[in-house]
Amino acid sequence: MAGLPADVLLVSLGSTAGLRAVDDALLGALERAGARVAMVRATAPPPVRTMALTDLAWARAARVAAQEGLARHRPRAVLYGSVGAALLWPRPGAIRLDAAMAANRPGRHGVWQRPRERWLLRRCPLLVPQSAEALAEVPQPRPAAVVVPPPVALPDRVRPxxxxxxxxxxxxxxxxxxxxxxxxxxxxxxxxxxxxxxxxxxxxxxxxxxxxxxxxxxxxxxxxxxxxxxxxxxxxxxxxxxxxxxxxxxxxxxxxxxxxxxxxxxxxxxxxxxxxxxxxxxxxxxxxxxxxxxxxxxxxxxxxxxxxxxxxxxxRFAPAAVDRVVAGQLLPALLG
The missing domain is CATH 3.40.50.2000 (Glycogen Phosphorylase B;)
Known part of the structure; x- marks a missing residue:
C-alpha cells in the first residue's frame, strides 16, 4: 500500500478534547469500512480575545494542515471534521458538523463566519451532520447529507x-x-x-x-x-x-x-x-x-x-450501529 493515494483525507480541527475524540472515532470507523484514511490535525494557534478571531486563527491552522495533507496523501476525497476546519479550505470537500455557525455564532461572534458558511454550503458536495437535529439548523440551500452520530460505547458492566x-x-x-x-x-x-x-x-x-x-x-x-x-x-x-x-x-x-x-x-x-x-x-x-x-x-x-x-x-449510537452507517452510506457517498 505504500505510496498509494489515500481514499479520504480527514482534516481535524482538534480545538477541543471532544472534537478530537469525535474525529478519532470517525477515522476508526472509516478504516474499519476498508478505506485508506489519512488524518491531519490543526496546530493550536495562540489564544486571541474574540470568538471571531479565534475561529479565524483555527481556520488558518486547519488550512495549513489540509494543504500539507493534500500534498502528501493525494486523497480521492476530503472530509473536514467541522465547519471550523472547512472555513478556509484549500479544496472543497465534505463537512462534518455538530452545529451550523448560522445557529451557534450569533451576532458579532459570527460576523464573518456565517456568510462564509453560506458560501461553503453552495460548494460542499456532502454534509455529514452528527444528528438530524443538527441538520435541521443548517441554512437552505444545502447539499445532500448523511447523518453519522459519534459512537457511544456501552460498557459490558456498569457499577450498581x-x-x-x-x-x-x-x-x-x-x-x-x-x-x-x-x-x-x-x-x-x-x-x-x-x-x-x-x-x-x-x-x-x-x-x-x-x-x-x-x-x-x-x-x-x-x-x-x-x-x-x-x-x-x-x-x-x-x-x-x-x-x-x-x-x-x-x-x-x-x-x-x-x-x-x-x-x-x-x-x-x-x-x-x-x-x-x-x-x-x-x-x-x-x-x-x-x-x-x-x-x-x-x-x-x-x-x-x-x-x-x-x-x-x-x-442509535452503539459503535456497531455507527459503523454500519459509515460503511453502507458515508463511504459510498464520499467516494462516489
Whole structure:
C-alpha cells in the first residue's frame, strides 16, 4: 500500500478534547469500512480575545494542515471534521458538523463566519451532520447529507447504583456555554453534608473554592469515563448544546442525567424526556427547580433506568450501529 493515494483525507480541527475524540472515532470507523484514511490535525494557534478571531486563527491552522495533507496523501476525497476546519479550505470537500455557525455564532461572534458558511454550503458536495437535529439548523440551500452520530460505547458492566461513590459531576469546558454558574447555584441548594460535585474540564480559576465542590481540571478521556462510571448524576444547565455527547456517555456509564432544556441540536433531550421527564428542567434560570430535579435524581432508587437508557442508546449510537452507517452510506457517498 505504500505510496498509494489515500481514499479520504480527514482534516481535524482538534480545538477541543471532544472534537478530537469525535474525529478519532470517525477515522476508526472509516478504516474499519476498508478505506485508506489519512488524518491531519490543526496546530493550536495562540489564544486571541474574540470568538471571531479565534475561529479565524483555527481556520488558518486547519488550512495549513489540509494543504500539507493534500500534498502528501493525494486523497480521492476530503472530509473536514467541522465547519471550523472547512472555513478556509484549500479544496472543497465534505463537512462534518455538530452545529451550523448560522445557529451557534450569533451576532458579532459570527460576523464573518456565517456568510462564509453560506458560501461553503453552495460548494460542499456532502454534509455529514452528527444528528438530524443538527441538520435541521443548517441554512437552505444545502447539499445532500448523511447523518453519522459519534459512537457511544456501552460498557459490558456498569457499577450498581449503591456502589457509586461520586454524588454529581459537571462538565464545564466552556463555563458560560455549559452554564456552570447555574449548576453551582442549584448545587448549593441541593447538596447534603458529605456530598461533592466534581467539575471537569473547566479553565483554571473558573471553579470557586466552596464546600462540596471539587475542581478536577482537564481529565484524559479514560479518566473522565471512569469518573462517570462512579457518579450518580451528571448535571448541566447549558445555554446552548450543540450535540450533548457527554450526556449520552453518562447514560451509557449508568449515571442519571439532570439538565435544563437548551437551544441547539442537544440530541440527549429526547432520550431524557423518554426516560425520566422530571430530569429535564424547562426554566434554565430557576436554580430551585434544577436543585429539586437534582435532589430527586440523587435520592431515587436505581430501578430499571440504567438498562432502559442503555437500550435506547444501543439502537442509535452503539459503535456497531455507527459503523454500519459509515460503511453502507458515508463511504459510498464520499467516494462516489
Amino acid at each position: 447504583w449503591a456502589e457509586r461513590d461520586v454524588a454529581a459531576v459537571a462538565y464545564a469546558a466552556d463555563p458560560t456555554k455549559k452554564g456552570l454558574d447555574r449548576v453551582l447555584a442549584a448545587w448549593s441548594r441541593a447538596r447534603r453534608d458529605g456530598e461533592e460535585l466534581v467539575v471537569c474540564a473547566a479553565p483554571a480559576g473558573a471553579v470557586p473554592r466552596v464546600p462540596g465542590v471539587r475542581d478536577a481540571g482537564r481529565l484524559d478521556r479514560a479518566a473522565f469515563l471512569e469518573l462517570l462510571g462512579r457518579a450518580r448524576v451528571l448535571v448541566g444547565a447549558p445555554r446552548r448544546e450543540d450535540h450533548g455527547l457527554v450526556q449520552l456517555e453518562a447514560l451509557a456509564a449508568g449515571a442519571r442525567v439532570v439538565t435544563t432544556s437548551a437551544p441547539g441540536a442537544f440530541v440527549a433531550l429526547s432520550l431524557l424526556r423518554a426516560l425520566e421527564p422530571r430530569a429535564v428542567v424547562a426554566d434554565a434560570e430557576d436554580p430551585a427547580a434544577l436543585a429539586a430535579a437534582l435532589r430527586a435524581a440523587l435520592d431515587a432508587p436505581a430501578g430499571a433506568l440504567q438498562e432502559r437508557a442503555r437500550g435506547l442508546l444501543a439502537d
